[in-house]
Amino acid sequence: MTTTESVLPPFLALSREELISWLKEQGEPAYRARQIWSWIHQQRAASFDDMSNLPKQLRDKLKASFTLFQTEVLKHQKARDNTEKLLLRLRDGEEIECVLMRETSRRTICISTQVGCAMGCTFCASGLLGLNRNLTKAEILEQIYRLDRLLKTDERLTNIVVMGIGEPLANLKELLPALATVHAEEGMNLGVRRVTISTVGLPGKIEELAETGLSYNLAISLHAPNDALRTEIVPVNKNIGIDKLLAAADTYFERTGRRVSYEYILLGSINDRPVHAEQLTTLLRHRNAHVNLIPMNDVAELPFHSPSAPRTQEFAEMLSDAGINVTVRKRKGADIDAACGQLRLNEQKQKSVGSQIVTLKS
Numbered sequence: 001m002t003t004t005e006s007v008l009p010p011f012l013a014l015s016r017e018e019l020i021s022w023l024k025e026q027g028e029p030a031y032r033a034r035q036i037w038s039w040i041h042q043q044r045a046a047s048f049d050d051m052s053n054l055p056k057q058l059r060d061k062l063k064a065s066f067t068l069f070q071t072e073v074l075k076h077q078k079a080r081d082n083t084e085k086l087l088l089r090l091r092d093g094e095e096i097e098c099v100l101m102r103e104t105s106r107r108t109i110c111i112s113t114q115v116g117c118a119m120g121c122t123f124c125a126s127g128l129l130g131l132n133r134n135l136t137k138a139e140i141l142e143q144i145y146r147l148d149r150l151l152k153t154d155e156r157l158t159n160i161v162v163m164g165i166g167e168p169l170a171n172l173k174e175l176l177p178a179l180a181t182v183h184a185e186e187g188m189n190l191g192v193r194r195v196t197i198s199t200v201g202l203p204g205k206i207e208e209l210a211e212t213g214l215s216y217n218l219a220i221s222l223h224a225p226n227d228a229l230r231t232e233i234v235p236v237n238k239n240i241g242i243d244k245l246l247a248a249a250d251t252y253f254e255r256t257g258r259r260v261s262y263e264y265i266l267l268g269s270i271n272d273r274p275v276h277a278e279q280l281t282t283l284l285r286h287r288n289a290h291v292n293l294i295p296m297n298d299v300a301e302l303p304f305h306s307p308s309a310p311r312t313q314e315f316a317e318m319l320s321d322a323g324i325n326v327t328v329r330k331r332k333g334a335d336i337d338a339a340c341g342q343l344r345l346n347e348q349k350q351k352s353v354g355s356q357i358v359t360l361k362s
Contacts, residue, residue: 010138011066041187083332098143108159111143114166119200120235126165134171140178163198169205203248210255219261225279265294268307277318290325
């Protein structure tokens, strides 16, 4: 990225209406907006120069006015199961992660919404460095389009999971416009029901999301079946409480008709015992809910470990036998920095060590 490019405004911050206004200012016809939009949102253009049906003069104007991709790919990891993970450096030097996961008929991406996280979940690498700031609409969109460009010509993005670094509901102001661009027919034309938004559980924000009238899949990071344990591993629960959280989830279901999923990360010998399965059953038995069990991805900096496969299976069977819809999430990208925030954390550690070495040499 050149010095000139780095100060140009990001193209992905524009709405279609703003692009049309810009074209008018440049003396260009409005129909060019449709062509440009198609190149970026559907034809996977890597640069303005790729837009071969535009006059060179217009392509030069675009290059002189905007940056198409404003981030730098610091690392690109590929796992044996074809999962791909990007570590992106933003304009201000901050870093975020995003992931592409391939399954037989699905191409799912996982994106971040903040630089760091303020929720403080004790088992999560994303929040170990605290929260720095929210991502912008353009920074959220760029993750989607960078990952989409990793797909082969015959592959198509099928699902988006907003479950990367950060608390999505704390940044709805930028997230919802970004997703609106993706949903638009002239954008990627990806349906609302193809998007899952994950939250640690902010009742007021869950209700705000419900009021949009958009039927997103909502995934609540529950992780514990009682307030004492949840507050211990998800500290923000102290000011919320499971009852209030479940009430907000019930409201979301009533207004959208979408079944709520409950993410439950299994921490060996902490929240994976039969008594916890029984308590979780009591909470969800009479709700239209789905439990997604997630064996923990071990992170060296954290004092937790994944339960054994038999313990995980036993927990799942107890829920299923009690009539709870349950699945165990498949581990993707196990041979790379798979845990959310882990790649960013490792990069920050390396910088810290490098800085200390330079200081010692000085």
